[in-house]
Amino acid sequence: MTRDRSRGRAGSARDADSFFGAADDRKVERKERQLCRQVQEAVSEALAGIEDDVLLEVWVADVEPAPDAGRLAVIVQAPRGASPEEVAARLEKVAGYLRGEVASAITRKRVPTLTFRVLPPETGGES
Secondary structure, eight states: OOOOTTTTOGGGOOOTHHHHOOHHHHHHHHHHHHHHHHHHHHHHHHHHTSOOHHHHTOEEEEEEESSSTTEEEEEEEOOTTOOHHHHHHHHHHTHHHHHHHHHHHSOOSSOOEEEEEEEOOOOOOOO
């Protein structure tokens, strides 16, 4: 005779998703992170090639979904001596060019819309 091993555990059965999240959710998050990294690299390289003294000094700090991968927020650090408003205005002028560079760097049917958030310049003290 075999023992019923499930006896006493009928109400406590849980699937793996309750502990680790759904596999589909993890895959979507991983793909979004991968896309954000690719966009960050593409925008950084594109900004390095623009002949603009202010944008040449801009540092791409992060890229994150806003609210999903169809629209990405590119977070940049303004250089010293430049106001965030000035940097934002210059980024808007070259937004089409940057989106084109992103399109050539990624393999997706639709290129995400880029929005820009400009952080003020760092004011770290130099000794």
